[in-house]
Amino acid sequence: xxxxxxxxxxxxxxxxxxxxxxxxxxxxxxxxxxxxxxxxxxxxxxxxxxxxxxxxxxxxxxxxxxxxxxxxxxxxxxxxxxxxxxxxxxxxxxxxxxxxxxxxxxxxxxxxxxxxxxxxxxxxxxxxxxxxxxxxxxxxxxxxxxxxxxxxxxxxxxxxxxxxxxxxxxxxxxxxxxxxxxxxxxxxxxxxxxxxxxxxxxxxxxxxxxxxxxxxxxxxxxxxxxxxxxxxxxxxxxxxxxxxxxxxxxxxxxxxxxxxxxxxxxxxxxxxxxxxxxxxxxxxxxxxxxxxxxxxxxxxxxxxxxxxxxxxxxxxxxxxxxxxxxxxxxxxxxxxxxxxxxxxxxxxxxxxxxxxxxxxxxxxxxxxxxxxxxxxxxxxxxxxxxxxxxxxxxxxxxxxxxxxxxxxxxxxxxxxxxxxxxxxxxxxxxxxxxxxxxxxxxxxxxxxxxxxxxxxxxxxxxxxxxxxxxxxxxxxxxxxxxxxxxxxxxxxxxxxxxxxxxxxxxxxxxxxxxxxxxxxxxxxxxx
Numbered sequence: 001x002x003x004x005x006x007x008x009x010x011x012x013x014x015x016x017x018x019x020x021x022x023x024x025x026x027x028x029x030x031x032x033x034x035x036x037x038x039x040x041x042x043x044x045x046x047x048x049x050x051x052x053x054x055x056x057x058x059x060x061x062x063x064x065x066x067x068x069x070x071x072x073x074x075x076x077x078x079x080x081x082x083x084x085x086x087x088x089x090x091x092x093x094x095x096x097x098x099x100x101x102x103x104x105x106x107x108x109x110x111x112x113x114x115x116x117x118x119x120x121x122x123x124x125x126x127x128x129x130x131x132x133x134x135x136x137x138x139x140x141x142x143x144x145x146x147x148x149x150x151x152x153x154x155x156x157x158x159x160x161x162x163x164x165x166x167x168x169x170x171x172x173x174x175x176x177x178x179x180x181x182x183x184x185x186x187x188x189x190x191x192x193x194x195x196x197x198x199x200x201x202x203x204x205x206x207x208x209x210x211x212x213x214x215x216x217x218x219x220x221x222x223x224x225x226x227x228x229x230x231x232x233x234x235x236x237x238x239x240x241x242x243x244x245x246x247x248x249x250x251x252x253x254x255x256x257x258x259x260x261x262x263x264x265x266x267x268x269x270x271x272x273x274x275x276x277x278x279x280x281x282x283x284x285x286x287x288x289x290x291x292x293x294x295x296x297x298x299x300x301x302x303x304x305x306x307x308x309x310x311x312x313x314x315x316x317x318x319x320x321x322x323x324x325x326x327x328x329x330x331x332x333x334x335x336x337x338x339x340x341x342x343x344x345x346x347x348x349x350x351x352x353x354x355x356x357x358x359x360x361x362x363x364x365x366x367x368x369x370x371x372x373x374x375x376x377x378x379x380x381x382x383x384x385x386x387x388x389x390x391x392x393x394x395x396x397x398x399x400x401x402x403x404x405x406x407x408x409x410x411x412x413x414x415x416x417x418x419x420x421x422x423x424x425x426x427x428x429x430x431x432x433x434x435x436x437x438x439x440x441x442x443x444x445x446x447x448x449x450x451x452x453x454x455x456x457x458x459x460x461x462x463x464x465x466x467x468x469x470x471x472x473x474x475x476x477x478x479x480x481x482x483x484x485x486x487x488x489x490x491x492x493x494x495x496x497x498x499x500x501x502x503x504x505x506x507x508x509x510x511x512x513x514x515x516x517x518x519x520x521x522x523x524x525x526x527x
Contacts (some may be wrong), residue, residue, distance in 0.1 A: 304495050314440060
């Protein structure tokens, strides 16, 4: 989909010297004529990874009945994936830098498909848990290599903004799409197809990768580069300990020795990891990547924003199914306006404005809009209706997230040397994964403890007044459950407000057009 009127890619062709003609590619580079088809391949792989974070959620009750999972171990269907994914992302990014983006991308696709097939054919809990962990491990190879391929394929200008708009729309809306697809597959086929569906998608993406993708010049690590094994152990171990500790906090409580030990141990390992990265000659995460205030600030914003997104999915899914009595399919359909709003915010607003506007001019309004959408959801109760009380808040949240994801991802990955693009992309994905894990554990604990406190007071008071009928008790329990949801959603809104403050104070980058103009002016003075 190149524009032959604006560039001539024939060997030996001379630059267009016509007055007013657009400048051609820089010396030493060439326009990838298949770059938009390559974007389709990259986006398909990203969608598959993001879908898998939520598609299994709706299928979990059916899988539990089929495989005999207990209430205690069913969480591992989700946790095994998030632990492997979040804990190995930095390693996956560095592997992509060292052995090549395309090669890592293809291996990730094939491994993810194989793990999905194993999970779909599971005959017992252990087989399913192992398959989910393998999916997470291969997703840790796939996600950073996909984003770094995007970064090196679209390097500047309006095309980069459009490409990142598509990519960020998928990253933001894929979770909601996963809920919808999971509902359809579970209701009309089987929960196993929530895993089998990845196999044909990956097969198409592998064919596209071999025919349309290429590692651009200079996108592999230097000869003799090596993996930072101590960094792998410290970084991955710290992240796994944190994510696992946060996941266990819901069941065991924040004061449990296991939870405290995991959280403190994770923090200690990450502190040692930072110390080691300053000493290592080939660090897993070059600290120069996050020392840049715009890049580091964007990654923090991605982490905080994902907390709000996961919080909305978690509590609205429970509210729709347990309070309003929606089926899995109807619940998935209820998330479509949120998905559409994210896509519109990313591709039709952010992608059009980012080339001309500084990133914070999109980030701050987007985060405030998202916080407003979450705040409106704090007014729901057991008698709320979807059109009047839920739809407006989810649309506001979706538009806000759409405005936020695209400039955050683009800013977090811009200006990075090609040799570091893989690990930078992995850091962005890690920020999202850690944010989602923290959001699920923290907000769910807030909701659970708030509901327990509410029920303890109101059920005891009702018993003293002469007892309760079953219908009255159910009403109090539902009211307490929704109260817990709204308190947790309020905290999610506060977290988005904190992200807006970070965007306003930390992100100082100029618009891409202004950066290009400044670079051209600097080059002219140097000439």
